[in-house]
Each structure stands twice: as C-alpha cells, then as structure tokens.
Amino acid sequence: MAEYKGVMIFGEAAEGKLATITTELLGCGRKLADDLGQELSAVLVGSGIGNLAQEAIAFGADKVYVVDDPLLKDYQTDAYLSVMEKVVGQAMPQVLLMGQTSIGRDLAPKLAFRLKTAASLGCLELAIDPQSKRLLQTKPVYGGNAQVVFVTESFPQIATVRAKAMAPLEPDQSRKGEVIKIDAALEPSAIRTKVLEKIPEEVEGIKLEDAEVVISGGRGIGSAEGFAQLEELAKMLKGAVGATRPPCDNGWVPAGAQIGLTGKIVTPDLYIAVALSGSSQHMSGCSGAKAIVAINKDPEANIFREARFGIVGDWKKALPAFTEKLKELLAG
Ligand SMILES: Cc1cc2nc3c(=O)[nH]c(=O)nc-3n(C[C@H](O)[C@H](O)[C@H](O)COP(=O)(O)OP(=O)(O)OC[C@H]3O[C@@H](n4cnc5c(N)ncnc54)[C@H](O)[C@@H]3O)c2cc1C
Helix, strand or coil: CCCCCCEEEEECEECCEECHHHHHHHHHHHHHHHHHCCCEEEEEEECCCHHHHHHHHHCCCCEEEEEECHHHCCCCHHHHHHHHHHHHHHHCCCEEEEECCHHHHHHHHHHHHHCCCCEEEEECEEEECCCCCCEEEEEEEHHHCEEEEECCCCCCEEEEECCCCCCCCCCCCCCCCEEEECCCCCCHHHCCCCCCCCCCCCCCCCCHHHCCEEEEECHHHCCHHHHHHHHHHHHHCCCEEEECHHHHHCCCCCHHHEECCCCECCCCCEEEEECCCCCHHHHCCCCCCCEEEEEECCCCCCHHHHCCEEEECCHHHHHHHHHHHHHHHHHC
16 A cells, blocks of 8 residues: 555536546545645646646646647547546556546446556545545445445546535635646557447527526436427526426437436436426436425425425426415516
8 A cells, every 4th residue: 555645637628627526536536635744646648638737726626637649639438438447547546537438438347457546436435534544435336325425445446426416616726736748659459449429419499407497307207299398488587498208218309418327417406307206316416406396296206305395286287386475486
C-alpha cells in the first residue's frame, strides 16, 4: 500500500468543457483526498483537451495529467485502456474514480482486470474509513432493495460514481496546480475499432437531468396520449417529463425518460409523481428531489411515504384541475 498514494479522477469532456460528472467527481475526490491528507489528481484523455486542465484545477484538482493525441479524439476501448494503464502505472493512485457513464462502465472493469484489482460500479456514496483509510464504496444491490458498503483489498481501489450522486465544488479560478503532459505513444494498428458516426440523443426543451421541475408518469398513465398531458404541465412549469420503467418499456415515452436505478438520477426542486407507485428502484433516481408531490389513486402507495404533498385520486381528474389552477396562478 505504501507506494499507492492519492486520489485520481478520470475526467470526461462535453462540448469543450468538463462534463458535469467530472466536476462532481472532482468535488467528491477533493473530500476523499483531504480526508486521506493526500493529493487529488485528474486525468484528461482526448484530442485538444489541454485547455481543460485549468478548469479541473479550479474545481479542486492539485495535479492534472493530460494525454492529448488525435488518436484519442473519440472514446475507443483499446486506446483509452492502454493510456489509463500507463497513467495509473506512473501516478500510482490509491483511489481511482470514474463516472458511471458509457465510458466509465466500459473502462473501469477492464482497467481493474489489467491492474489485477477490483472495481465497484454505480456507487452512490464514497467515504474514507477513519481507521483503515480504505475507500468505503456504497452501492445499491438486489435491484435497488438494499445498499451495501464494499471495501476493495487491492490497489488502486476503483469505483464508478452515478451522475448527480455527488455535488461539485464552486470553481475557484485562482487555485494553482501542476499540469503533467503524458505522451500516449499509441500505435494506430493497436486500435482495433473506430468510431464511424456519433448520433446525439435529441432532446426537446430542458434536459431531464438539468430540470428544476420534473413531472414523472408511471404505469397508471396508461398511454402515450396520457403522457402528452404531462408534457403540457411540464411546459407550463419550464420542466421536463420523466417516467418509471413500464412507460419506457411500453414505448409511451423514449427510454431516455426513465428515472431510477437503471435510468437517470434527477435532483429537481419539485418532483411531481403521477400514477406511479414509488418502487425502491424508481425512488433511487429521484429521492434527492427537494419536494415530491404525488398523485395516486391508492392511498397505500409507497410514494405517499416519500411525498411532501399528495393527492389521493384518479390522475385523469386531478391533473386537469391541477393544471387549470396553475394556469390561473401563473396568469395572475
Ligand atoms: C433490476 C431492476 C431495475 C429497475 N430499474 C428501474 C428504474 O430505473 N426505474 C423504474 O421506474 N423502475 C425500475 N424497475 C422497475 C420497478 O421495480 C417497478 O416495477 C416500477 O418502478 C413500477 O413502475 P410504476 O410505479 O409506474 O408501476 P406500478 O408499480 O404498477 O404502479 C402504478 C401506480 O399507478 C397508480 N395508478 C393506476 N391508475 C391510476 C390512476 N388512474 N390515477 C392515479 N393513480 C393510478 C397505482 O395505484 C399504482 O400505484 C426496475 C426493476 C428491477 C428488477
């Protein structure tokens, strides 16, 4: 253990900036590094990403490893794996954090295998055990019905973290840090696949993850037409529409609307839960909402245990009345 030191996060970029998950990882990593009394480093891998190093420092990194190479423009498993093996071999971090993103989910277990260590995927909480100084990795198990704290016995201790599970720090542009450039030294022939095209998810209006108001519908909505009524309410409140799993499986809403254990995590100010029961798998994606309002015809539905306000009744009657009243209030 003596040779492994510090906390490292794997950074991702989006639209020329650090991705939100990366700023969240930096916030969490900063706290872990402080608890260990060690450094926080970030790794930025890509093409033309050197300018993001200062941003990573502003968000809490002491040191930033930059691996900038045209061959790393798009995520590709072989290339990124080879680069990360090199960086981790050089920096020897005790803890390595990645986002629970399509990249993190692919990279973390493969890297753990290469480094003969383990990776905990989809953690919701991370802390340093005050006695052993090991990373305590809390993640949902049994389909979200329980949470378990894992400890990894080998190093580096690798964990991926779910989006919105951690909060970023306020950026401080005056923070100083060290930037270390690493040569990827990649052989193009070692890269066995290449990205031909990227098709971004089309989102009309506000992104679900960023919305301050989320109107979510469940199985009880019954149809795509029913969801159109939720859309109307969402537009009025400048919010976004989410769903439980059944409406996504039934094709009433796109799969990207799913909130929960196997969907997105949202932390809006207001979460209006319509005709959904409040299963643990769903709640794990929305329990961070500041206020939950529930409409459900079953007074025993679990959602009423989680909600601050509730309407017991048929949503087809309650929602139009709710929407009308809101129109009145917004107009006046
Ligand atoms: C491994 C695993 C992962 C999962 N991941 C997720 C996930 O990420 N997200 C997720 O949501 N689920 C997930 N699920 C599914 C989850 O277990 C539940 O089955 C699901 O959340 C239930 O959705 P629901 O509340 O819409 O449906 P139901 O539980 O069937 O509830 C429907 C509710 O609607 C109410 N209702 C019906 N009609 C009306 C009406 N007219 N007016 C008012 N109320 C009405 C009923 O009283 C009931 O409470 C997962 C399951 C597993 C096993």
